[in-house]
Amino acid sequence: MADRRRINGPVGTTLPPVYDSPPPPRNSAEKPENAIRKIFLQTGVTPSASGSAYLELVNPNPTGPSNTSLKLSCTVHGPRALPRSAPFSPHIILTTHVKYAPFATKKRRGYLRDSSERDLGVHLETALRGAIIADRWPKSGVDIVVTIVEGDQDRNTAENRREDGWDTMNVLSGCITVASAAIADAGIDCVDTVAGGVAALVAKDATSPPSIVLDPAIVDYHKIYAACCIAYLPTRDEVTNIWFKGQLPGADIMLYNNMVERCLVACRNANHVVVTALKKTINPEEEVS
Template identity: 55%
Template sequence: MTDRRRINGPSGGTSTPIYSSYLAKDPKDLPERPTRTRPPNVLRKMFLKTGVTPSASGSAYLELEASKIPTSNAPGLSSLSTSGLKLTCTVHGPRPLPKSAPFSPHIILTTHVKYAPFATRKRRGYLRDASERDLGVHLETALRGVIIGDRWPKSGVEVIITILEGEEDQWWGDDIGRGATSAAEWGMMSVLSGCITVASAAIADAGIDCVDVVAGGVAAVVRSGNGGKAPSPTLVLDPVPSEHKDIIAACIVGYLPARDEITDLWVKGEIGHDSQSGNSIQSSSYEELADNAVQAALGSHRVLVAALRETADVKIGRL
């Protein structure tokens, strides 16, 4: 039965036209793929601030620097931003559960991760899809071992993350005519890493007791280059999918530095075999990949601690 009170959209998917001066019909005239200018062990610049939503018990905003590519063949444009990461998190609670809810000796944690419709080049729907539900499950796993839950019996806390700008899974030029090398959702790894860090900052801003602040970190085995002979795989920290020709494997961890514990571990890809060259990759292993992800988490932890110290100084100054 149709809804007569609104104009329904088309049943199938539609693609909107794109008008831009830097797009060309010939793939040879397109700007080159952005390249990583940072050393393999250097993270992107991170901005983290708490207390951005006064109506919530705790809130935080995280932004990662977006990589840019030169556009010499596009008049009027000196640089073109490819993809970055912008997250906002709000924490509501702890608050009592409904009277009809069964008794719980510890706090009930609920996580909700949602992409904004404009967060990626492919427009997102208003209902959560499978990838967003997976991000919520991983986020809950990373935070469950951090909160001291037995201090709030029969209480609940809700962590809501909105992704204002998400990492792209590949360079936009691959969709136009150069052929995509991978269809995996590699951008989810960096998004989850940012979600863990910004959620930890928001929980600390809400005054919820935790054993430590958890930070997210991601590392990957990548292959870069625009053509010619295929370069050898390289292990990098904080990878940007649009800067690399192919990502072989990636690892994301939620790490507690004070206790030297990992609360969440997610590995995607295969390290033992290179699908393009057909050779085995002996330079890296899953253990080394996880260790580098921990090093990336330590870098995020330093920014997290500095942001929380700044927030504590502001709150103490108001007393």
């Protein structure tokens, strides 16, 4: 006999109805080519940690054909003393851990870290190592844990199942930015706030020539030739990590330099969000422009 008191949900995914006026044309809702997507950043979201931050990339057109979103949570534990059995270290020991939530992507993730998550952790550690003043805490350690609540993948269009890993560039950029805000919230001395930025060489359709865009939503483009993610210290004008993926047409070095320059523009825009969020943390009642 069936249980009449329980209402079973649908087997597949469903979308809620939107009772609103028709959305504007796609081109009018897209972000400018020289701008990044809007970022929501807030610190102090985890009281039990020494420092924490939450980052979310706001989709410029949530009712459009694609619906991508990036949501990251970062916690910082430490600095704390290393065990007595650990060898003496004149500087702080930095440990980074990046993990997708099981429901973060279309393909369900396992509970153990795979190779892509370990690569993200290595790049994140390299990016943050150049910003932290490590000799302030000898024989100490700090753990930085980034949880990817939602990856930058499209969940609505079933026909677009691109699984070539281009979205990891945007994920790494967000991890660098949110970890920088969490480290500052923990009170760890740094030479500067580090920010991540992404630029990609894409083609909008099969007939259009390739062009460089900032902070690309991967599913919105027909083909991605190459992508570059950079961790940048704006005040010191230093790059702490660079990750390039893909192949440029004709191996043009000038095109590579242009991609790097556009990445730095994205980093400066993201750093402005980090500085604004930290100022708001210090003076919550003061309006920060």
